[in-house]
Each structure stands twice: as C-alpha cells, then as structure tokens.
Amino acid sequence: MTFPFSTLMVQGTTSDAGKSTVVAALCRLLAREGIRVVPFKPQNMALNSAVTVDGGEIGRAQALQAQAAGLAPHTDMNPVLLKPSSDTGAQVVIHGKVRADMQARDYHQYKTVAMQAVLQSYARLSANHEAVIVEGAGSPAEINLRERDIANMGFAEAVDCPVILVADIDRGGVFAHIVGTLSCLSESERRRIVGFVINRFRGDLGLLEPGLEWLERQTGKPVLAVLPYLHGLQLDAEDAIQQAQGAQGTFRVVVPVPPRISNHTDFDALRAQPEVDLHFVGPGQLIPPSDLIILPGSKNTRADLAWLIKQGWVDALHRHLRYGGKVIGICGGYQMLGKTITDSFGVEGDPGVSQGFALLDVDTQLTPDKRLAQVQGRCAFADAPMNGYEIHVGTTSGSATANPAFYIGNRPEGAHSQDGQILGTYLHGLFDDPQALRALLNWAGLKDVAPVDVTALREQSIDRIADAALPLLQALTRMGA
Template identity: 45%
Template sequence: MVKGALLVAGTTSDAGKSVVTAGICRWLARQGVRVAPYKAQNMSLNSYVTADGAEIGRAQVVQAQAAGLEPVADMNPILLKPGSDRRSQVVLMGKPVADVDAMEYGELKDMLRATALEALTRLRKQYDVVVCEGAGSPAEINLRRGDIANMGLARAANLPVIVVGDIDRGGVFAAFYGTVGLLDAADQAHVAGFVVNKFRGAKELLDPGLDMLRRMTGREVYGVLPWLDGLWMDVEDSLALDGRRVTSGAPHGRQTLRVAVVRLPRISNFTDVDALAAEPGVTVRFVTDPAELDDADLVVLPGSRATVADLAWLRERGLAAAIRARRGPVLGICGGFQMLAREIVDEVESGAGRVEGLDLLPVRITFAPDKRLARPVGEAYGEQVRAYEIHHGVAEVEGGEPFLDGCRVGDVWGTTWHGALENDGFRRAFLADVAERAGRAFVPAPATDFARLREDRLDALGDLVERHLDTDALLRLIDNGPPELPTLPPGAPV
C-alpha cells in the first residue's frame, strides 16, 4: 500500500493547484488509499464551517469531499482572511486569533509554523497519504524566509513537490524553468517535476517543449491535463471570477432567468451562487456597474469581509442607488444582508461606529467581537435548509416576514446563512418565486441535484488524473519522497 505525502505547488495563483490536489485525492481514494488533503496556510475569503465549528478554506472542504472525508481543522490549520490591502484576520485551527498587518503577522510565524507542522503530523499518522497544496508560487523569493506553505513546508516535512502551470495563460515553460531557477539548491532538491494544466490542441505540438524542459531542468513532466469546459469548482481565488459564468441555456420552452451578483471588492463566499449557475436556464454574471443591473431578474449582494467599506464602495459606484431604486427581487447573503439593513453599528471590523444601511430591510446590525461559526438547519418555502454561518454581525430583525434567520419584505430577502442555495428543494422554490415576481416564464428543472453534480465533477477530476498523468510515477514519488536531482543554477541549463 502506498504511504507518504506530496506537495502540489503552482507557478501562480489560480494555476490549478486546488483542482489538481482534489483530482489526486479522488483518484487515490478510488484505489482504496486512505488519503487526506492539507494546506498549511490559505489566504482566501471563501471558507466553510466544519461539523465541530471550525472555519477552514472552502477548497480544502472540496478536497476532503474528493477523498470521501468530513473536513476538519487540521486540513487547513492557518486561514488568512484579508479585510483590506494591509490587514488580515488570522484564523488558527478554525478560530480567529488576531487581526494583523504584514509586519505583525511576521511576529506570529514561529508559532504558526509549529501549529501547521503539528497538524500535518497528525494527518500523516491517521492517513496513508496526505496531498498538500501550496499557496501562490514557491518562487516568491521575497517571502521565502518566513514561508510556511511552500518550500518551507517541503523542507520541514521532507516532501516531494510537483509544480502545476496554467498553459492557457501562456509562458508556462518560462514559468516552470524560472520557478526552479529562482530557488536555492536545498529547495530545488524537493522539486520533482511539473504538470501542465488547461492544455487545448494537439499534444504532439507540445512534446518538443516538454522534452527540452526535461533536458534543461533534469526533472520529470508528470503529464498534461487537457482543458475541460464547465469544470468549475468551489474556488478560493477571486481571479476565477474574471469574465462571466453562464449556463448552457434554458430548457426547451422555458425562459432564462438572469442573475447579477455584485462583485464587491472584498467579496467572500461567492461560491454561494454556484448552485444558481448550475441550474439549467439560469445565467449568472458578476457585475460592478449599475447599468448591468437593469436587465437582471435577481440581484444578489453576496458576502463581504469588509461590510462597511464595501457598502461605501456600493455608494461610490452608484450601485447602492440602483439597488434601492429596483422594482424586482434582491437577495442579500451575510455581508450583503447586513448592507440591506436600516443601520449597521460596527466597532469591531471597521471601527466606523453607526453607519446607515440601504434601509431595504427592517434590521439593525451590531458587530460582536466573537465570530459566529455554526451549521444551522431551518425551513423556508416548506423545504428543509442546511447551511453554515460565518459572521461577526448580529442581526436584530424588527419586522418583515421571517426568512431563514433573517427576513423578507416584498421583493427583498436577507439571510446570514451561506450554502442555503445548495439545498435543491429550497433553491427551486426560491427561483420559482423570483421568476413569478420578475414576470419571467422560467420553470426550475426538477432533476437538478447539486450535490450529485459536485460529485460528478470530482469524478471528472479523478478521471483527468488517471488518464493524463503518469500515476505510477506519482505513486513512486509519494512512496519514496524527493528524488535525487541536479541543481539548476539560475540561467544555466543542466
């Protein structure tokens, strides 16, 4: 039985580390291997609450699902949630412990590194294989001294590293070569080879470049993963929101329902709308301009890590006025719900004190020092709803019709519950109500099973790994650890 660990790094953010990690986890689990995912340090505003009330990155939750596991805090011991360009909330083993800038964070590094390594040690004792995901790029040389998630982790835990590159962006050969070349000799010794991601076209045209890369670096190319349309996952990086996410169109005889999601500067848990995008006949796009709301049947104000600052941005952009003037459905989720309130009192997140909300719901929001992390169960439209909560803002509802833990007034709904739209019966009933109020002849598809769809996409990732990567070589790498490889001096091929 294979036993060991592997670190999946990337040439850039959004190169495909998360999906490759998930694919390897699914492939190994299908071989009967007890496998777990791990990411030492994750910077993301997409998070989730585990069964025991810990907050971790959403990508590790999906990777745990790929492995057939319930997620736990050890899988993502350090989560950084940016609240501004300079400060982030530090979530350690699932609980917030500090709000720091870069210099203050540096003072915590020794403690954080020890905690991260302890978590990895526990996972390695419990599972046959741990597939670790890196963060950003391992060649961020300005951050190497304090690195916890990339080569610092590989060195401390003696992990072999494969580097994923997104060829669809271009420049992947330079990125691979440069990644290795920028590392010192001790770090280079852990980089076993490369995986090309998102390739379109004839592979024989790529092969000469792969052969040159092997000769120039002395390292393996473990495979080329083809581009696969529609394989979106619960992403952690807002880079993935560039462009519109749209479905394939409405079923025959039905109109399309158009959803506009406001892309806030500090948007969080935007995976809430993935279930809408998966619904046949629903188009979802992320918008930043008031004119883009004009033809929307539903406007969604999503979560935010900086509610007061993002509310000010809404006003500056003219979006606040456009939302207030709407004569059609609006849904606010968590931070978006808070913005719809009459007033917000925030001495915790922004320190702004009392701030006027959009006054579309009879609610008063008060930010509390303690973050609420929960997995609530409720009912709406006669359907059971399972969800999760992550927020400092406490809602005092002073009127309206009850809606989950929030309220509804006319065409405006608000709730702090994330993940509610993943409940199929509730989603269909909600969309039917939205369509009626928007005057659209849209009928939700009764067969859409969002949980099954996610499983199918995890299976597709496992298939990609099995069919397009050298899985025998990966198993040897996991079993044997870092191979003996030549050192690559910067700019001087081996």
C-alpha cells in the same frame, strides 16, 4: 496499489496554476484505491470558507478536497486561513478560530507562531492517514516571502517531503514559468522537486513533445503528466470569481461585486441552472434590468457598503424594486439592507455607525465573536427544507425579523419584507439544496423550474479531474517501483 509517498506536496509556478484541482484529483484517485488519504494546506488566503465538523472554518478548496477524499472537512486540513480585510491587512484564523487582525508586516513576524499550528495539524493528520497530499500557496518563487515561509518550500523542508510543480500552459510561457521558478529556488529546494505537471493543455500533444524533451534535458527532471483542459467543471473556487457566465436562460440574476465579497460560491448553483442568466457586476458597470438582485456576503461590510453607495448602485436597487423585482441579501448583504450597521468594538475597522439601505426594518451590531455553524431547517415562505451554514459576526434585530425568511428548528432566521419583495438571511449555501433552490427561484418569479443538484455536479467534476489525472498517479507510483 502501493503509493510511494506518505506526504507529497503540490506547488505551482503561479497562483491558479491548478494546485487545488491536482490535489483533489490525487485524493479521489487514492481514495478509490482504498488508501486513507487526506488533503492539507498549511496556509490559505481566501474569502471563500467552509464550516467544519469541529466548528471552525477552512478554505473552500480544502472542503472540496476533503469531499474528494471521502472525508468531512476538518480544521486540521487548513490550520492557517488568512481572510483579507484590506489591501494590507487580514483576519488570521488559526485552527478554525479567529486569532487576530494583522497587518501584513505584523503577520510576517507572526509566521513562526503560525508554523507551530501548521506542524501540529500535520502531525495529527499524518498519524491517522496513509497519505497526506499537501497544497502550496501561490508560488515558491516569491523571493520576498521566503523568510519564515510556511506555505511552500518552508513547509516542505520542515517535514522533508517531495514536491511536484504544476504549471498552467493555458496562460502561455509555461517553460519559462518552470525554468524561472527553479532558478529562484535554493539547491536543496530544487532537489526536492521530483517532476513537473503541465496543466490545462488543449491541442496536439505531438506538437508539445519537443518542448517537453527540452524541458527534461534543461532541468534533469521528468514531466510526470500533461493534464487536459476540462470544460464545464463545477468546482468550488478558492477565491477568484469566474467571470464567464454559465447557463444563458431568460431569468436574469445580478450580483453586485464589492471589493471584499466573501463566499461567492453561494452562486455556483445559480450559474449552473439552465433557466438562469447570472451576471456579476463590477466597478464602473451599470446594474442591468433583472429579475433578482442578490447582495452577497462581505468580509468588511461597512467599507463595502460605502463602496456600493459610491458606485451609484443604490438608485438602481430602488428602481429595481419599484418595477417589482426581488432582492436577497446574504450575510453582509442582509446587514446592508437594514437601517444601520454599528461597529462599537472596531471589529472591521474604526468604530462607528453606517447608514444602510433601510429596505428592512432591522439594525445590526457587529460583535467580536464569529458564529460558525452548519444548519438545517425549512423555508418560511414555502414548504421546502433548506441546508446551509452560518459564518458571520454581528447580531441583527428589528421588527422585520418578526416575519422570518427561514426556521432553524424552532428558531426564526432572517427577515422577509411584508410586500414579499425582499429577503434577508445569514445563511450561506442556500441554493445548493435542490428543493430550497426551487423554492427561492419560485419566490423570485421563476416558476416550474427543474432545479440542478450542484452537489452531484461537484461529484461528477471531481471524478472527471481524477480520471484525467490517472497518468499522473501512475507516474508517481512508478517512482516507488
């Protein structure tokens, strides 16, 4: 087949309209046809990130899209990544490396510099691929952000590419979302939109058709496809935690959720495990009795530590251990399990020292340099391999590290308490490897488990969304006929 667009941008009427999945679906469909396709997102704001082959970090959604295209994740696929550290500030990552911490107003001025990084990455990708499928961010109708925009129509206008607009009918008000979005755009931006995609539809399509006909008359633009609501997808979330529980097994795993939780995709494999009952516990909630508590990663460890203490969850953690429960701390959660966290350089805010939970005899010094690495090794507490990635600031040392949790080659990593109840590590993605998942669940008390392969589940989900999006590809292809 011949795909008529060298660059096509997917924008949405709202956040979480389905832009990421539409891009992934198109990447998989085009890759099936032998077309050299690559995903691209100019600017992403997310605390879920992936380590790339060139030693940087990008949003996990772009890593998933790379998988759909049959490519290894590369920093050019997401040249600007914003990792919020507060309600008004974020760490700015350019081409996979931390450039600065900025307040929102300062970054708004910095966008002209960021746009140059965006255009450099786009030029490299477009020179080496037949099709670039671009994902927008949020909505192009955010009037207050249009000046210096690099994420939506600002980029589309800069490279002169067509746009399809995705709207989520499951939210309700889909026609108002589309018509309202168009009304907020300039005339040249409206002309750039070649059609609409209605996403997450469930019901009788015949009952929707009068609305589709009205929309096409009202806007003069076609509805390219109506995509179904697909249940049970195993896809990396860009940022928001999926509150719905997965399997409802008898082995309860609880994850306290601080305000700046990062890389909560660590727990996707646990959600899919039939024997596991996974619970995310938010503000104002009590930590229920459980078999395993996992303290997750954090973008602002000292602030999230103070928040966890304020929630009154420290007593629950100690009670859990007294009753024989197990605890895992991942990245920032590992740092919290120690005695102190020192930020002498003001890496995450004002310089200072925070007292940790003192459950492991370690101390952490936060450092300006971020460690980014894909790693392979083995479990120290079981005969099992592991695969994961490191993405953190800080070094942790102390007597507890003499009993490591893992070995990366010959390098000891993390800590394992002498009583065998607590495990701390900087490694993300621990549960994605089925053998490591079995070993970790066995350690935590769940024996004779048949571990799921979350990577295979992701592949199956990508194929499902691609199959469902075939009418969209066919409609786009007809535009070039």
